[in-house]
Amino acid sequence: MSIDARPAGPQADTAESAPLTGGCLCGAVRYELAVPVSAIVACYCADCRRATGTAASINARVPASAFRLVRGATRVFARAADSGRLLERHFCADCGSPILTRHGDDTRQIILKVGSLDRQEGMALAASIWTASAAPWAWVDRDQPCFPAGRPAPGSTAAPGRA
Ligand SMILES: [Zn+2]
Ligand SMILES: [Zn+2]
Secondary structure, eight states: OOOSOOOOSTTTTOTTTSOEEEEOSSSSOEEEESSOOOSEEEEOOHHHHHHHTSSOEEEEEEEGGGEEEEESOEEEEEEEOTTSSEEEEEEETTTOOEEEEEETTOOSEEEEEGGGBSOOTTOOEEEEEOGGGOOTTOOOOTTSOEESSSOOOTTOOOOOOOO
16 A cells, blocks of 8 residues: 655655654554654553563654554554553554554654664663563663653653662
């Protein structure tokens, strides 16, 4: 399926204008992301551990308007997070790869699973959250801010914990 195919040409694929691309392991789900990824956060909560089968989920918040599925569709599993807010986990129904999560009450942004991007060059972890829930074998980057639970609300004066 071809949606809004970009015009081919010498300028079409410059680093600045080309969207980031990503998708699942089997290729059934593919997406484009129109903004750079920054502020990458590792979430060590118990739900992310179980949903990924590994130590943490590596996430980046991006505007929902910048994300566009170009192939397939995600399947959704929704469950209340520790915050009480409904969290939708979007994944490939064929291979199970996590693609993104989003809060059911927030249509403005999505939380992209950074590992689903095709290219990882130049990306770095900015913080870790829910480190108090990390598995004993989990490796946590203590050189970055670590929050024992969720991130403090914007404007909060709470300093990052070093749990
Ligand atoms: Zn897949
Ligand atoms: Zn989590």
